[in-house]
Amino acid sequence: MQLYLELLGYLASVLVAISLMMSSVLKLRLINLAGAVAFLIYGLLIGAYPITAVNAVIIVVNLYFLYRIYTSKEYFKLLEVNSSSAYLHYFLNFYKAEIEKFIPDYRFAPSDEQLIIFVLRDMVPAGLFIGQRNEQGEFRIFLDFVIPDYRDFKIGSYLYHQSGFFQQHGIRKLMSTPHNSAHANYLKRMGFQQETDQDGNPVCSLTITS
Numbered sequence: 001m002q003l004y005l006e007l008l009g010y011l012a013s014v015l016v017a018i019s020l021m022m023s024s025v026l027k028l029r030l031i032n033l034a035g036a037v038a039f040l041i042y043g044l045l046i047g048a049y050p051i052t053a054v055n056a057v058i059i060v061v062n063l064y065f066l067y068r069i070y071t072s073k074e075y076f077k078l079l080e081v082n083s084s085s086a087y088l089h090y091f092l093n094f095y096k097a098e099i100e101k102f103i104p105d106y107r108f109a110p111s112d113e114q115l116i117i118f119v120l121r122d123m124v125p126a127g128l129f130i131g132q133r134n135e136q137g138e139f140r141i142f143l144d145f146v147i148p149d150y151r152d153f154k155i156g157s158y159l160y161h162q163s164g165f166f167q168q169h170g171i172r173k174l175m176s177t178p179h180n181s182a183h184a185n186y187l188k189r190m191g192f193q194q195e196t197d198q199d200g201n202p203v204c205s206l207t208i209t210s
Contacts, residue, residue, distance in 0.1 A: 005045055012038035023148035026069055033062040069152065076158045077120040078165055083110040091118075091128060099145050103179050106143050114142065115169070119155050126150040129159060131174070136198075138205075139166070141176040156190045166208045174206045 015035030022028040036058040043051030081088050092099070092108055099106055110116055110130055119127030127150070130143040146155050159165065166174070176192060178184035184204070188194075192204035 005042065008038060008042045008045070012036075012042055024151045025149060026066075026152040029062050029066050029069070033059060033066070036062060074154065075120075075122050076155070076163070077123075078159070078163055079118045079120055079125070081116050081118060083112050083114065083116060085116075087125075088116060088118075088128075091125065095145065095147065098148070099143070102145070102183055103143060105179065115139075117165070119146075119159055121150055121155060124150075127155040127159070133171070134175075138173045138175050139171045141174055144176065153186075153189055156186065160190050160206060172208050174208065176204050176206075178202065178204055 012035050015031055015038060019028050019030075019032035019035060022031060036055045040052055040055040040059065043049065043055060088110060092110075096108065099108075114130055114132045117129050118125045119129065121127070127146045128143060129141070129145075131139050131141040134140045144156070144159075160174075166172075174192075175197070176187055178187055178194075184194075187204040187206075190206065192206045194202060194204055197203045
């Protein structure tokens, strides 16, 4: 029994430590909540009621902020820019390492033939979407990037399912290449289906409905 208690204590400590490394506020809150629950149980089992009390408060605080994250009404707006935008190039340079981590083959070469839009969230340029219609009439996504503080899927949900942007541009099918497991999971969460392109390479597609 003593061994299991020690393991529970270590688990709680690791979860709290991991939560502090998260750049996403949502992930920080969720993992910190799990760590606080583990610490609360640990405190109850060893009779350390100060530990129990402190972590009960931490649980309530995390639940409160998670409630605010999931229920707060936010303002979204799409801002289309051209490839010569100074802010666009500043944004790409600033987040270059972060972009390469998720989309390693992005070329950082926006052009006038591409559709380039910032997703504003409460007037913060929190997301950047770049793509181009290909010869088959499909729209190929080159970049779908969200800055760390806003990775709770709200931007993707708005862009793909609520904005009506693609319908307005006559786009009926989006194609994206999954670059890693995290990117593939994101595309799946957004409703993309896995298939293969004409060369037999794995791609994910999303049919835009009216």
